[in-house]
Amino acid sequence: MLFGEAGTYDSLRAGILSDGQIGKLPYSFDYVHDETSNARPNNYLREDGFSLRLDAALSPTVTLGMTVRGQYGRYEEPSSDRPVDIPFDDPHAEATGESTLVSLFLNWKTTDWWQQRFLVGGYNERYTFTDPPIASESFPGSLYIANAFNLQADWQNTFELPASNVVVAGATYYEEAGHDNTFPLREEYDFALYLQDLWEVIPNLNLTAGGRYDLYEYAGNAFTYRFTGAYFFPLTSTKLRASYGTAFKAPDLFNTFSTSPTALGNPNLKPETSQGFDTGIDQSLWDGRFVLSSSFFHNYIRDVIAFVPSGPVTGSYANQNTGETYGIETELRANPFKSWQIRAAFTWTESYFTTAGVTQRNPYVPRYLFSFDTNYSIIRGLTIGIGSLFVGQREGEDFSYFPAKYVGMGDYWVLRAYARWEFNSHFAITFRGENLTDQHYQTTIGYPALGTALFCGAEIRF
Numbered sequence: 001m002l003f004g005e006a007g008t009y010d011s012l013r014a015g016i017l018s019d020g021q022i023g024k025l026p027y028s029f030d031y032v033h034d035e036t037s038n039a040r041p042n043n044y045l046r047e048d049g050f051s052l053r054l055d056a057a058l059s060p061t062v063t064l065g066m067t068v069r070g071q072y073g074r075y076e077e078p079s080s081d082r083p084v085d086i087p088f089d090d091p092h093a094e095a096t097g098e099s100t101l102v103s104l105f106l107n108w109k110t111t112d113w114w115q116q117r118f119l120v121g122g123y124n125e126r127y128t129f130t131d132p133p134i135a136s137e138s139f140p141g142s143l144y145i146a147n148a149f150n151l152q153a154d155w156q157n158t159f160e161l162p163a164s165n166v167v168v169a170g171a172t173y174y175e176e177a178g179h180d181n182t183f184p185l186r187e188e189y190d191f192a193l194y195l196q197d198l199w200e201v202i203p204n205l206n207l208t209a210g211g212r213y214d215l216y217e218y219a220g221n222a223f224t225y226r227f228t229g230a231y232f233f234p235l236t237s238t239k240l241r242a243s244y245g246t247a248f249k250a251p252d253l254f255n256t257f258s259t260s261p262t263a264l265g266n267p268n269l270k271p272e273t274s275q276g277f278d279t280g281i282d283q284s285l286w287d288g289r290f291v292l293s294s295s296f297f298h299n300y301i302r303d304v305i306a307f308v309p310s311g312p313v314t315g316s317y318a319n320q321n322t323g324e325t326y327g328i329e330t331e332l333r334a335n336p337f338k339s340w341q342i343r344a345a346f347t348w349t350e351s352y353f354t355t356a357g358v359t360q361r362n363p364y365v366p367r368y369l370f371s372f373d374t375n376y377s378i379i380r381g382l383t384i385g386i387g388s389l390f391v392g393q394r395e396g397e398d399f400s401y402f403p404a405k406y407v408g409m410g411d412y413w414v415l416r417a418y419a420r421w422e423f424n425s426h427f428a429i430t431f432r433g434e435n436l437t438d439q440h441y442q443t444t445i446g447y448p449a450l451g452t453a454l455f456c457g458a459e460i461r462f
Contacts, residue, residue: 005430005457009450011036013457028053039450040078042091047073061109069101077129080446084400090139092132099125117156124149146180146254164200168210178253182260186253191215204232219250219271237284244277251305255317263307264316272319274301280329291333298326304353312402320355323362327351339377346370360406364444367393381422388415396445412441430457 004014015032031050038045049071056064077093079085103121110116125148133141156170172192179185196210211225226245232238249272258265280295301323309315327349334342347369351362368390375385394409418432431454438452 001459001461003457003459005455007455008453009036009038011453011455024057026055039448040081042076042078044076045074047071063107065105065107067101067103067105070099072096072098081448082400082446085446090131090134093130095127095129097125097127099123113160115158117154117158119154119156120152122149122151144181146178148176148178148253150174150176166198168194168196168198170194176253180254180258182263183253183257183265186257188217188250188253190217190250204234206230214248216250216271218256219248222248222271222273224248237288239282240280241282242277242279245275247274247276248272249274249305251317255305258317261314264314266317269305269317270303270319272301272303272305274299276300289335292331293333294328294330296326296328298324300324306353306355309399309402309404312399320353323351323353325349325351325362325365340374341376342374344370344372361395363395363397363406364409365394366391375418381424381428382419383421384417384419386415386417388413391441396442398445407445409442409445412439413437414439414441426461428459428461430459431455 001017002015003017004012006012013032013034015030017030019028021027029050029052031048033046033048035044035046037043049069051067051069053067054065058064074096075094077095078091079093101121101123103119105117105119108116108118127144127146129144131139131142131144133139152172152174154170154172156168159165159167159169161167170193172194173189174192175187175189177185177187192212192214194210194212196208198206198208200206206229208226208228210227211223214222214224216222224246226243228241228243230239230241233240251266251269251271254263254265255269256265256267276297276299278295278297280293282291282293284291302321303319304321304323305317306320307315308318308320327347329345329347331345332343336342349365349367349369351365352359353362354360369392370390371388373385373387375383377383390411390413392411394411395406396409398405398407414434415436416432416434417436418430420428420430422428433455434453435450436452439449440451441449443449
């Protein structure tokens, strides 16, 4: 498939997707190019990405495969548009980023009840940020460069055992390395063993239990686990489900070793640990045409790793005391008729962190989030749809004050519409409009979102 789309703000999107087979070698490939000037001066964005996957059947029971993914991006950073921030910003700053991932895997159906998967892969990432001089502020300019690399090897075994048991067991070795302008090359490894059992105890009752043991070079040892359960009532088409688990997050190399006064690392950082649970219900009605899902979730985090300002442009990383997030997620999916689809979702979230005995909401996490989307096939090949998003009760962190001050961000809602007309199996045109009511809002203090934008595109398949 070849596709292209152009629209407001000098936006262009184009690409190619191809799936097929050359001889006995199946493949999948895609390349996508995106660019836009955005609405503000010096705010050009370009992104290019590709992926390739190859699979080769060496025998009826053994498959060898490879994946390659790459990405390059360039972004002009105009900085905050607030007058109070201008002395600290350079509207001509520019960031670039590029990454490459390569992996090889071997799938082996060893027996009828035992499958093995071997995987090795590597990832490379480079980021640069150029901040030109500001003569009026006697700023000489700066150049920041960061490089990161990692290697991973994984051996996974899947056993289909009697009594409706599926057991997954394996081992993983992970090594990362990185450096930037502020610290020399550092390395860290992690070795892990994991085990999980999925068991259908009786018809319609499924239980899962899993555990993982990690051995980190700097962060130490960690054992994490997770339990899930679900029961389906066929008579009422109702599913009850619940889960409970723990997690462990080691400090990254930058958090630990950076020597920059603007983001000083802390070699004494402790890892974040967390525990969480959720419980929910899924109800299907009218032969599955309406599905209503609702969940309550609660996560509790200890030793939260956070950036702590020490001045207007300086700060370091430290473990805050605790973090807590809980709320309710509800979703409705409906197909009243074959040609009509509806989806609506609502989330209520309370998210806090506590440090030095003071509890505050986490910045930029909305308390209320509502989304709606519906589309209808009017005639054969023509589908139109509308959608909306409401975001309510957010607070942002204003760093023009020291210490930073929390300020209300204001509620906003946006409306979008789209259409797709498939003339035949080989050609289609698309239309879409974003923020049709031209709402003025910010997702981050000082960075206005785009206004109304219109786009038109085409697809060719063969």
